[in-house]
Amino acid sequence: MRPSDLPEIRHLPLFRDMLQANFEQLMQGAYAQSFPEGLMLIRQGDPADFLHIVVEGMVELFAEWKGRSASMTVVQPVGTFILAACIRDAPYLMSARTLERSRIIMIPASDLRAVFRRDVEFAVSTINELATCYRAVVRHAKGLKLRDSRERVAAYLLKRAAQAGQAEFDLGIEKRVIASMLGMTPENLSRALKSLAEDGVRVQGQRVTLWDRARLLPVAQPDPLLDGPG
């Protein structure tokens, strides 16, 4: 593991408040590895042995059933994934693969479980992290049930623009992955984006410009209870 990784990880909400000694112990048992693009990190159904942290690159979490596949989310640096499975000592519910060359830190699940029994602050951080993740999935499920695909696309674009802090931004993710995350086919996303042209959306390849936010807002009707805070 690189020395520069430690402060970044330490700065995460999950590890921010724990005792230094315990943090060091967790990091002692952890190891880092680089993976090429398109590599399967985790296969759903496998036993959850490690908490994963993306320090570089990008990881797609997706689910499979009966030959079908659906993206659930994309994890970007610096972010953790599959905490819940580690805690429950249960099989992973989602598979994970790198979307680009990525560096991943892996912390043995048993270490985690041991440490939050000793360190209240870490326990509280874990509670907060899980509650946050839970709420994120609930919002996602709400979006799937309450909005149609065009509305989901509009909301997604507004969210990304807000994150970028600009009306113009790069998607940074393949459209077919975005489509799957939003619960639709690539063809449907393509058409949805085209039809949103009349609502102030301009798309050229990966580049998106929301040149008339006022027009797009009523389509998406963004709501913190669906799209998250901020």
Added chain:
Amino acid sequence: MRPSDLPEIRHLPLFRDMLQANFEQLMQGAYAQSFPEGLMLIRQGDPADFLHIVVEGMVELFAEWKGRSASMTVVQPVGTFILAACIRDAPYLMSARTLERSRIIMIPASDLRAVFRRDVEFAVSTINELATCYRAVVRHAKGLKLRDSRERVAAYLLKRAAQAGQAEFDLGIEKRVIASMLGMTPENLSRALKSLAEDGVRVQGQRVTLWDRARLLPVAQPDPLLDGPG
């Protein structure tokens, strides 16, 4: 609060392992109340002040947006709801209403947050509870994305039969609520049930009989990663 409530609550995974003194303190600050059918207990967006426990009756959690409404889940005795919002001290993501006359215990969120800082066992239980809830929603979202409505209905029926321990059981919930939970219209559910007749499903009002499980299985292809353990 009735004296008979305490042992039931104490027996929940969330409260099972904590110190007796802390449990008593939580219960001291809690209060119980009975509500008639159809009453709004919680409105989404309101600040989360209380963890709710259903000791009698049935509560529907649902979400609203732009005049549309979608059921997320139904909570039955003895079960808790909206733990995550309490922990995050954030607005409720879901509304809640009674489906029948219900007795609810309410524990101030601030008490919860205070206690798990003092009681490691309660902290660990909270972590486990949240991880379990998180995984349940992930499975739900997976079902919405990977299965079509007919498959979701089939899987739901098989799950209910497994819970009942019998091939014949009562739904116990209005079909329109079930439909909304499964992400479909009542009409669509009605037709799906009808079409499942040829796959070993017999429905008469609230009564369901799966008289040919072997025929239904390939439709639903139940999977613990989608339908939960057990």
Added chain:
DNA sequence: ACATTTGATTGATATTTATCAATTCAAAGC
């Protein structure tokens, strides 16, 4: 027991979304 209300079902239709096939486009490798 009857009337009233509400939910469930059914049929007809519209809309949304997926699928399949063909083409265009863009990036990566040689």
Added chain:
DNA sequence: GCTTTGAATTGATAAATATCAATCAAATGT
């Protein structure tokens, strides 16, 4: 620079799902 590959788009069609309206059934209250 050219070729190759995979992604994105587009068009045509099919399938799934929603909507609307009418009827039927069941539960509730009087």
